[in-house]
Amino acid sequence: MAGMTADTGALRELTVGTGAGLDTADMVLNIGPQHPSTHGVLRLKLVLDGERVIACEPIVGYMHRGAEKLFEVRDYRQIIVLANRHDWLSAFSNELGVVLAVERMMGMEVPERAVWLRTALAELNRVLNHLMFLGSYPLEIGAITPMFYAFRERETLQAVMEEVSGGRMHYMFNRVGGLKEEVPAGWTGRVRAAIGEVRRRLPDLDNLIRRNDIFLARTVGVGVLSAADAAAYGASGPVARASGLDLDLRRDEPYLAYGSLEVPVVTRSAGDCHSRFEVLLDQVYVSLDLAERCLDQVDRISGPVNVRLPKVVKAPEGHTYAWTENPLGINGYYLVSRGDKTPWRMKLRTASYANVQALATLLPGSLVPDLIAILGSMFFVVGDIDK
Amino acid sequence: MSIPGEGLAKGLAVTLKTMTRRSHTQQYPDVAPELPPRSRGVIALLAENCTVCMLCARECPDWCIYIDSHKEEVAVPGAARPRQRNVLDRFDIDFSLCMYCGICIEVCPFDALYWSPEFEYAEYDIRDLLHDKEHLGEWMATVPPPPAHDPNGEPAKEEAAARKAAAPPATDQPSSGPPNARRRPGSGSRTDEEPP
Numbered sequence: 001m002a003g004m005t006a007d008t009g010a011l012r013e014l015t016v017g018t019g020a021g022l023d024t025a026d027m028v029l030n031i032g033p034q035h036p037s038t039h040g041v042l043r044l045k046l047v048l049d050g051e052r053v054i055a056c057e058p059i060v061g062y063m064h065r066g067a068e069k070l071f072e073v074r075d076y077r078q079i080i081v082l083a084n085r086h087d088w089l090s091a092f093s094n095e096l097g098v099v100l101a102v103e104r105m106m107g108m109e110v111p112e113r114a115v116w117l118r119t120a121l122a123e124l125n126r127v128l129n130h131l132m133f134l135g136s137y138p139l140e141i142g143a144i145t146p147m148f149y150a151f152r153e154r155e156t157l158q159a160v161m162e163e164v165s166g167g168r169m170h171y172m173f174n175r176v177g178g179l180k181e182e183v184p185a186g187w188t189g190r191v192r193a194a195i196g197e198v199r200r201r202l203p204d205l206d207n208l209i210r211r212n213d214i215f216l217a218r219t220v221g222v223g224v225l226s227a228a229d230a231a232a233y234g235a236s237g238p239v240a241r242a243s244g245l246d247l248d249l250r251r252d253e254p255y256l257a258y259g260s261l262e263v264p265v266v267t268r269s270a271g272d273c274h275s276r277f278e279v280l281l282d283q284v285y286v287s288l289d290l291a292e293r294c295l296d297q298v299d300r301i302s303g304p305v306n307v308r309l310p311k312v313v314k315a316p317e318g319h320t321y322a323w324t325e326n327p328l329g330i331n332g333y334y335l336v337s338r339g340d341k342t343p344w345r346m347k348l349r350t351a352s353y354a355n356v357q358a359l360a361t362l363l364p365g366s367l368v369p370d371l372i373a374i375l376g377s378m379f380f381v382v383g384d385i386d387k
Numbered sequence: 388m389s390i391p392g393e394g395l396a397k398g399l400a401v402t403l404k405t406m407t408r409r410s411h412t413q414q415y416p417d418v419a420p421e422l423p424p425r426s427r428g429v430i431a432l433l434a435e436n437c438t439v440c441m442l443c444a445r446e447c448p449d450w451c452i453y454i455d456s457h458k459e460e461v462a463v464p465g466a467a468r469p470r471q472r473n474v475l476d477r478f479d480i481d482f483s484l485c486m487y488c489g490i491c492i493e494v495c496p497f498d499a500l501y502w503s504p505e506f507e508y509a510e511y512d513i514r515d516l517l518h519d520k521e522h523l524g525e526w527m528a529t530v531p532p533p534p535a536h537d538p539n540g541e542p543a544k545e546e547a548a549a550r551k552a553a554a555p556p557a558t559d560q561p562s563s564g565p566p567n568a569r570r571r572p573g574s575g576s577r578t579d580e581e582p583p
Contacts, residue, residue, distance in 0.1 A: 078446070212397075
């Protein structure tokens with residue numbers, strides 16, 4: 001806009017420029033939709049006063065793929081294909097929510113072996129997800145090296161995930177009533193070896209970044225989210241637990257085999273970027289332990305991993321709400337069925353969507369250079385926001 | 388609490404330690420990756436097993452399988468009337484649409500579709516990703532035998548069927564590893580689905 005003094009009828013004056021007046025206009029800055037730090041297409045509309053952010057409006061929807069609408073015209077097996085794509089970093093956990101909802105509607109009993117296998121795979125998926133963010137978050141604020149360590153561990157775990165499911169991201173291994181197929185012979189041993197290796201090498205990543213002075217300077221005390229705000233915005237998962245919101249469905253409302261496992265919940269109280277990162281890092285250790293304990297059970301229990309399904313799987317008329325502790329937070333699946341082979345409606349409550357809402361209160365007051373640190377520490381997947 | 392720069396030093400120690408180790412780099416184009424047999428790389432078609440039942444095309448979540456066929460009369464010696472059978476004219480999978488979910492392979496009742504871990508079929512033109520019957524058939528050579536199941540779990544349905552067939556009077560063929568000439572799941576007796 002050209003800065004000029006206009007005098008049209010009513011007195012109207014706009015002064016822009018150095019020395020033109022004491023007041024300066026606020027600048028509106030768009031971060032995104034295409035921006036390397038948004039890992040996807042999240043747009044933030046910022047109002048800046050110099051270097052300081054005074055307002056932030058997250059604008060979502062650039063990656064909306066109509067997943068919920070597509071669910072309505074897909075049968076329950078086909079839904080799994082779509083469900084593991086909205087949050088591509090926690091594909092297994094996403095599949096899980098869908099099948100848990102359908103199984104509950106159908107009153108289906110899942111074989112014990114399948115339950116333990118699912119729990120083990122869900123925890124491995126959590127580790128994979130967290131490792132991704134443990135690598136990408138330092139990268140976003142300038143530390144390139146941790147990415148390589150994180151991906152080395154990811155690769156080790158990907159190998160066993162690929163061996164069992166055939167996929168590296170979209171596992172497509174859950175089915176209504178259990179799992180797609182039995183695991184290959186010797187797989188549990190190889191998973192144990194992989195877990196052992198990751199656990200042995202994880203201190204590398206830990207030592208590299210957790211107490212790194214530059215990293216601390218960028219993250220400690222930056223982007224503090226209070227527990228009250230986290231709760232008000234419906235934030236969940238590592239983001240909320242870093243603010244001291246001690247909520248973990250694996251412990252508080254156990255599904256799968258979590259009821260018979262003791263799930264240590266990692267929390268922090270500071271609520272800043274560093275505690276969010278630390279929660280993620282510590283959860284990796286916890287999840288590795290949990291996965292190992294599940295594998296012990298898997299080796300003890302014999303039997304099928306799925307149930308014989310009718311030719312056409314139909315959820316009886318009714319509705320149910322299943323929620324799971326996804327790697328990024330609470331994912332909810334509201335399934336309404338009219339007795340057809342497709343759901344009448346399947347509403348997703350995704351963790352990332354709720355978590356990014358908190359940015360509107362988190363960002364105002366922070367400096368632009370801190371913006372990326374805060375944005376990255378909210379650990380979201382844009383596909384999970386926009387669905 | 389701690390000496391300034393301690394965190395940095397610790398990090399550098401990790402770097403130093405890693406420097407002395409072998410690198411984890413995979414020399415991909417020179418060294419082919421070892422992929423597990425379940426890897427979902429490309430779909431192979433065993434056209435002889437296909438009966439044009441269209442289940443795969445119908446169940447595909449994004450309808451990327453195109454099938455055309457015609458009916459043919461086969462004169463069976465000794466039979467009063469000639470039999471009709473379906474002849475597959477076209478079986479295309481559009482890998483630019485495929486989501487690699489494997490539902491088509493799962494629903495195929497006659498084991499005409501298989502996963503192969505081959506993945507090097509990138510093209511310069513998206514239209515070339517449409518693999519026709521012959522192209523899909525070529526992938527059959529790369530299909531690995533399925534891995535044995537964990538002894539704690541249930542054996543593969545093919546294994547169970549083979550054992551059942553082999554058990555009573557030990558006359559039939561011995562169950563030799565992963566059976567290649569598979570039968571319809573569930574049917575114990577020998578019913579060859581292949582056309583004569």
